[in-house]
Amino acid sequence: MGRRAAYRGEQGLKKGQWTPEEDKILVKHIEKHGCGRWNTIPKHAGLRRCGKSCRLRWKNYLNPDIKRGPFTFEDEKLILQLQARLGNRWSTIATHLPGRTDNDIKNLWNSRVKKRSLLDLDDPTTEASPTTGVMSQWESATLEPEPRLPGETSADCDNFFDIWNSEIVESFTTTLAPWYESTSCQIPFSRTPSSSSSALVKSSTDSCGSKDVDMASCSSSSCTKDDDDFALQLLLDSPLIGGDDDIDMTFLEEKSDGKTQSPAVGF
DNA sequence: AAAGTCTGCAACCGCCAAACT
DNA sequence: GAGTTTGGCGGTTGCAGACTT
Structure with a gap:
């Protein structure tokens, strides 16, 4: 090719x-x-x-260190989180995905964003949904290169992940409850007690057309692509990431002792 | 089976910053 | 300190294969 x-x-x-x-x-x-x-x-x-x-x-x-093949759900989730935090700094994001190049990540992101923006265009009803804000912010993040964060190190990024892994997923479920209720959806993820990393478990029921899939018991290789796509889609649609601020995100700043800088897309 | 459309991704371009002279 | 070179990054392009009609 x-x-x-x-x-x-x-x-x-x-x-x-x-x-x-x-x-x-x-x-x-x-x-x-x-x-x-x-x-x-x-x-x-x-x-x-x-x-x-x-x-x-x-x-x-x-380079023999390059990992080839499709991105796993975990990879994509990580990219999603990092992009929300760092903006389009693909090389920085790539340092958190060993074996993946900035070009690969950029390509993945661009195809995802493209897909999403087409969906939004096709469906005028998404106008009122929190998704729209998320996407427009992501897209604007693509158009307007984020200024470099002065003095930011990978340690700062690690700090972000500590916060993410310890707090965010929990907040994800609690904070999103009103939104999912208002849209007649059940919260699609719950946190597995035994999981130390950011494992998200899709609930077994929902009223938004999702399938009964237990993500915790489902390795990336055994999950179907549809399931992965569905879960990723929900993350993409989450009002938590960059929405227009009905949601209090101050826990992030509190937890990080002021280290957390204001994100590119509205964390 | 052929034509048209979509998608993935390799590679180029232009800009910027650091290093070098 | 100024000019030049080099390396790195993000954005974009467009080909080739997959998929759909």
């Missing part, structure tokens, strides 16, 4: 799809010499590519 047919760019540099031969040359060179100065690599390796292109090819495709 490639972006465009290979062609020669300026100065005889090749662009477009990488061939298996080029891949082999690049991998061999990096295995032997490491990836130091990308601009010198094509010259030394004998590739007619720019350094940038080599770097990208290695980083997004050839």
Whole structure:
């Protein structure tokens, strides 16, 4: 799969799809010499590519550390949470998903957002729903690059996860109750007592057309895609994330001793 | 079976910041 | 300190395969 047919760019540099031969040359060179100065690599390796292109090819495709295959539900949930917290800082988000590249995450996000915005357009009744606010904020987050948070470190992100794992899921169920009741839905998630991480369990009944699925007893591999999609959809639809503030989110700030900075999309 | 449409994703582009001269 | 180079990032594009009609 490639972006465009290979062609020669300026100065005889090749662009477009990488061939298996080029891949082999690049991998061999990096295995032997490491990836130091990308601009010198094509010259030394004998590739007619720019350094940038080599770097990208290695980083997004050839690097053996890259995890391939579809994202799990947990991965997607994590991305959702991180995006809500960090905005479109894909490289930062990628550091929390070992083996996943920022490009993969970006692609996943873009396809999800695209899907969602089309759904919203198709269904005018979503106008009054909290979902609309969520999506418009996500989309605006895409359009307006969030300013870098000065001095933010991965430790700050970890702090966020501590908060998330300890408090948010609980708050998720309690805070959302009024909304789900108002929409005749049952709260779709409850927290498993034994779970230390952010395990969410779909309730066994609901009035919104969900199926009876116990997410806790269901590994990502044994769950059907529909189930995963359904659960993710509910997260996406949650008014908790970025809604227009009928919901008190101050517990986040209190819990984090002021470390939690105001999020890109309204946490 | 063919044509049209959709989706996933590899790769390019432009911008920015850090490092180097 | 100014100019240049390099690496990194996020946004976007468009091809190819999957799916639908």
